[in-house]
Amino acid sequence: MTVLLIAMASFTYNARRSRKISRGWRRHRFLDVCEGRYARERCRSRGQIGRATPAQQSPECRHTDRHTRAMNMTSKKPLHTVPVPSTSFTTEAYFDGQESSPAIRFGYGKDGTKHQGGIKFNHVLAVRTRSERCCTAWHIDGAYDTLVEIEGSSWVEEMRADTAEQWKNKWAMHHYMIYLDSAGCFEVIADSWESL
Numbered sequence: 001m002t003v004l005l006i007a008m009a010s011f012t013y014n015a016r017r018s019r020k021i022s023r024g025w026r027r028h029r030f031l032d033v034c035e036g037r038y039a040r041e042r043c044r045s046r047g048q049i050g051r052a053t054p055a056q057q058s059p060e061c062r063h064t065d066r067h068t069r070a071m072n073m074t075s076k077k078p079l080h081t082v083p084v085p086s087t088s089f090t091t092e093a094y095f096d097g098q099e100s101s102p103a104i105r106f107g108y109g110k111d112g113t114k115h116q117g118g119i120k121f122n123h124v125l126a127v128r129t130r131s132e133r134c135c136t137a138w139h140i141d142g143a144y145d146t147l148v149e150i151e152g153s154s155w156v157e158e159m160r161a162d163t164a165e166q167w168k169n170k171w172a173m174h175h176y177m178i179y180l181d182s183a184g185c186f187e188v189i190a191d192s193w194e195s196l
Contacts, residue, residue, distance in 0.1 A: 076141075076148040076177070080195055083117055084108045086145050086181040093183040095129060102127070103196060104178065104186050116196070119147055119178070123171040123191035126159055130185040139185040143177050147193065150175040159189055 086093065091107035096118075105118040130139060142148055150156075153175035160173060171191040179185045 074150050074152045074154075076143060077151055078142065078146050078148050079176070079193070080119065080147040082106075082108075082145050082178075082180070083115070084110060086183070089180075089182075090114065093180040093186075095127060095186055097124075097127065102188075102190075104180075105196070106180070106183075118196040119193055120196050121176070121188050121190035121193050124188060125163070125171075125173060126155070126189040128187045130187075132182060132184040135179065135185050139177070140179045143179045143185070145178075145180065147176055147178045150177055150187075155187070156189060 086106070089106045089108050093104055093106040096103050096105045101120045101122060102124045103118045103120040105116065108115055108117055156173045156175045160168060173189055174191070174193075175187065175189055176193055177185060177187045
């Protein structure tokens with residue numbers, strides 16, 4: 001009887017513990033995805049946004065506020081939508097920088113036929129990717145399955161400033177971005193793009 005009670009107590013303890021871990025994981029995942037909004041709300045509740053000078057704010061609030069201002073100064077211009085929803089891709093989307101023209105590539109099925117699709121970029125200067133868990137709402141809104149151009153991009157300005165004088169104006173610099181389900185966000189600075 002004592003052994004049975006100990007076993008039941010151990011099982012109950014482990015079940016509660018796993019629920020706590022599960023709840024904690026969900027909360028962590030939520031914060032991962034909504035980091036900026038959550039940090040702003042926390043800072044606002046402390047009275048640090050809208051009331052304090054930047055020097056008086058906590059480092060977390062200063063970073064969030066700076067990040068938000070940078071994102072708000074840009075706009076997204078839709079350019080191209082993938083032929084099928086990325087949830088229907090038969091292969092995971094990936095950035096292929098091996099060929100002469102770098103591209104985001106993916107496979108999909110349409111009308112019973114397999115297709116290879118993608119978006120090719122010309123004169124690529126820089127590339128960055130974010131896994132799905134590191135994307136904020138800004139990376140997804142307007143860019144889900146849609147190639148957008150980020151107008152007023154601070155990344156383009158940074159690249160232009162860092163580029164050697166002889167190459168600065170050789171090609172146009174456009175900041176392109178697309179979010180694809182399960183793959184995350186792809187960002188490319190390039191001269192132009194075309195659908196494959």
